[in-house]
Amino acid sequence: MNKTYLIFRHEFLHTIKRTGFLILTLALPVLALLGIGVFHIVSGITKPPTEVAKVGYVDEAGGFDQFTTQGKITLVRFDTQEAATQALTKKDISEFFVIPPDYISAGIIDRYTVQKEVTPPSATETAIKNFLTSNLLAGKVPVATIARIEAPLNLVTTTLTGAGNVATEQGGLGNLIIPGVFGFLLALALIFSSIYVLQALGEEKENRLMEILLSSVSTRQLMTGKVLGIGLAGLAQVAVWVVSIPLLLGLASSSIGGFISTIRIPANFLVLGVTYFFLGYLLFAVLSAGVAAISATVREAQGLAGIFTIFAMAPFWFFSLILLFPNSPIWVVFSIFPFSAPVLVMLRLGMTGVPAWQLTVSIAVLVLSIVGGLLLTAKLLRTYLLMYGKRPNLGEIFRNLMIG
Amino acid sequence: MPAVEVNHIIKSYADKAAVNDLAFSVNQGEIFGLIGPNGAGKTTTIRMLMDIIKPDSGDVTILGEKLSEASKNKLGYMPEERGLYRKLSVIDSIIYLASLKGMHRHSAEEKANELLNQTGMLPNKRKKIEELSKGMGQIIQFIVTIIHDPELVILDEPFAGLDPVNTELLKKMFVGLRTQGKAVILSTHQMNQVEELCDRVLMINDGRAVLYGNLTEIKSRYRSHSVILDFEGELGQVPGVAEKRMHKGYVELVLDGNTAPKQVLERLVSTGIVINRFEVATPSLNEIFLEVAAKDHE
Numbered sequence: 007m008n009k010t011y012l013i014f015r016h017e018f019l020h021t022i023k024r025t026g027f028l029i030l031t032l033a034l035p036v037l038a039l040l041g042i043g044v045f046h047i048v049s050g051i052t053k054p055p056t057e058v059a060k061v062g063y064v065d066e067a068g069g070f071d072q073f074t075t076q077g078k079i080t081l082v083r084f085d086t087q088e089a090a091t092q093a094l095t096k097k098d099i100s101e102f103f104v105i106p107p108d109y110i111s112a113g114i115i116d117r118y119t120v121q122k123e124v125t126p127p128s129a130t131e132t133a134i135k136n137f138l139t140s141n142l143l144a145g146k147v148p149v150a151t152i153a154r155i156e157a158p159l160n161l162v163t164t165t166l167t168g169a170g171n172v173a174t175e176q177g178g179l180g181n182l183i184i185p186g187v188f189g190f191l192l193a194l195a196l197i198f199s200s201i202y203v204l205q206a207l208g209e210e211k212e213n214r215l216m217e218i219l220l221s222s223v224s225t226r227q228l229m230t231g232k233v234l235g236i237g238l239a240g241l242a243q244v245a246v247w248v249v250s251i252p253l254l255l256g257l258a259s260s261s262i263g264g265f266i267s268t269i270r271i272p273a274n275f276l277v278l279g280v281t282y283f284f285l286g287y288l289l290f291a292v293l294s295a296g297v298a299a300i301s302a303t304v305r306e307a308q309g310l311a312g313i314f315t316i317f318a319m320a321p322f323w324f325f326s327l328i329l330l331f332p333n334s335p336i337w338v339v340f341s342i343f344p345f346s347a348p349v350l351v352m353l354r355l356g357m358t359g360v361p362a363w364q365l366t367v368s369i370a371v372l373v374l375s376i377v378g379g380l381l382l383t384a385k386l387l388r389t390y391l392l393m394y395g396k397r398p399n400l401g402e403i404f405r406n407l408m409i410g
Numbered sequence: 411m412p413a414v415e416v417n418h419i420i421k422s423y424a425d426k427a428a429v430n431d432l433a434f435s436v437n438q439g440e441i442f443g444l445i446g447p448n449g450a451g452k453t454t455t456i457r458m459l460m461d462i463i464k465p466d467s468g469d470v471t472i473l474g475e476k477l478s479e480a481s482k483n484k485l486g487y488m489p490e491e492r493g494l495y496r497k498l499s500v501i502d503s504i505i506y507l508a509s510l511k512g513m514h515r516h517s518a519e520e521k522a523n524e525l526l527n528q529t530g531m532l533p534n535k536r537k538k539i540e541e542l543s544k545g546m547g548q549i550i551q552f553i554v555t556i557i558h559d560p561e562l563v564i565l566d567e568p569f570a571g572l573d574p575v576n577t578e579l580l581k582k583m584f585v586g587l588r589t590q591g592k593a594v595i596l597s598t599h600q601m602n603q604v605e606e607l608c609d610r611v612l613m614i615n616d617g618r619a620v621l622y623g624n625l626t627e628i629k630s631r632y633r634s635h636s637v638i639l640d641f642e643g644e645l646g647q648v649p650g651v652a653e654k655r656m657h658k659g660y661v662e663l664v665l666d667g668n669t670a671p672k673q674v675l676e677r678l679v680s681t682g683i684v685i686n687r688f689e690v691a692t693p694s695l696n697e698i699f700l701e702v703a704a705k706d707h708e
Contacts, residue, residue, distance in 0.1 A: 210493070213493035213496065217487070218489060218493065221460045221462065221482065221487040222511050223479075223510055
């Protein structure tokens, strides 16, 4: 049997049996299912109020006696604050407010409630606001105009293509959710896969198994089998997520609705997601192998690998800035920079239309970096895989690479 | 056809030559001792034999050909510092490493059971490697080294850390390999083991060969001109003996340059003393090792 395949199979099976790998793989679907379940339990227990709430008011300014029904809130007039307080303590009303005589000039409304709150409930605030506006404008403008003044804007945005047609991707927060979640999981998958490569090679170097392996296989077979075996495990992990996202989304959308039903998966996202995972993983895995070769211990290797794995998580530190300015030249540069490209492109796909040229250049640079990384790592493996003890400094590594 | 043929190999790291113009051969059906002080270049030599590292110049032939993926399967190697997958079971470790030597899973398992039984390790086959003692781990490592029936077996310090029972067990297996016509290279510091097991030796120092050949011939070459005598009675002047060195239980007679041991024996018999032991004094390999190393440093 082909030895590269034997190493590949060993590494794949060894990786997918790891507890950490299983937890990370199942985390997304299990957490999402839990979330849907919790929503149903909570919504089952907490029934939305069906009764009409009664809010009292005392009109000291005068003229506020119409429009006392605002949605599910009925406004009940009291002559004095004492009468309103008494009704509140008897729980005839849930709260009351006072329109003072100088309301027109000062604009202050005094509100009284027995509930401890951080901010007033928005439904109550809207009801009071609309009640005041309606009464202030009554008889001065048509009723329809009053409704418009209360809700002047319902912004419906349509994104057009360059040719002026309606674009298939209409953006919005719903469009950002999947790439954001996927980007985060992708960053984790890249970091964990790199750690698995580091551990696999580092442990074999640390416990001297490397010499036995190299007496049976070549460095090339060892590295190819390992990188592809662990890579397939990582790809299987991403595949589980990619398959579960639309299924979970369908389940959540049909059972929860609302904002969830607005969540969309951007076009080409799945293809690009798998492509960027595959290329990003290869780059990180190849460099991890090089780092494992020059490190004396797994711990030391993990520390060194942090230099490039940190770029996988870095886009999340600047998430709000990317959200505000998704097409800033800085993010374009980092979408091409190979270490940050996989995750950053995923995020930007959810926020804006990433031009095809950027995707092409970004993928091309990733591919070139992988080729360069392979050549560099092959040299490092040949030189340092069987050297134990102190880690060589950068100068020594550079000299040895030059000698070849 | 020699199992190993090394032709003037040189390997340097930075400015230092780790192996300098080394040439030797190892025959099939012999145990060959590779000896030398720490840092002499033994491990570098072994790694070049196995094609793990390439010599700067010179070449190595294993079983009549340059080492390839196929010929790697005819080679068994047990490095000085042992290593196995700690989390893997004994049987899975053996099967995986045997499969990398070209064995099919089924035959690897069959052979593993046979060797585990032979070494008394069968009850431990399902245990994880990390649950084994160091000595047990070394036996498993040895099984991994020979499971694929290699033509050439390279053992780097195979007795390090082994108890006397397991040492004897391994020695018997090494001799068994020689009997089967395998070539065995034994790299060790334990000179008594080399003397007991090896047919020929190569001693290297600072990357160069300083002693190479048949062990008996080497010992004969380094023989001092003296005899060991254990006797009862009065030993007077013996013609041809230049000096008497008294030791506990015996006396060493240093002969003059013109007298052979046989002549001395005849003269001793004629004196009428009771001779319990008479033998030509030969230095131990350890003494030769120290002498050669000291001369090489001068």
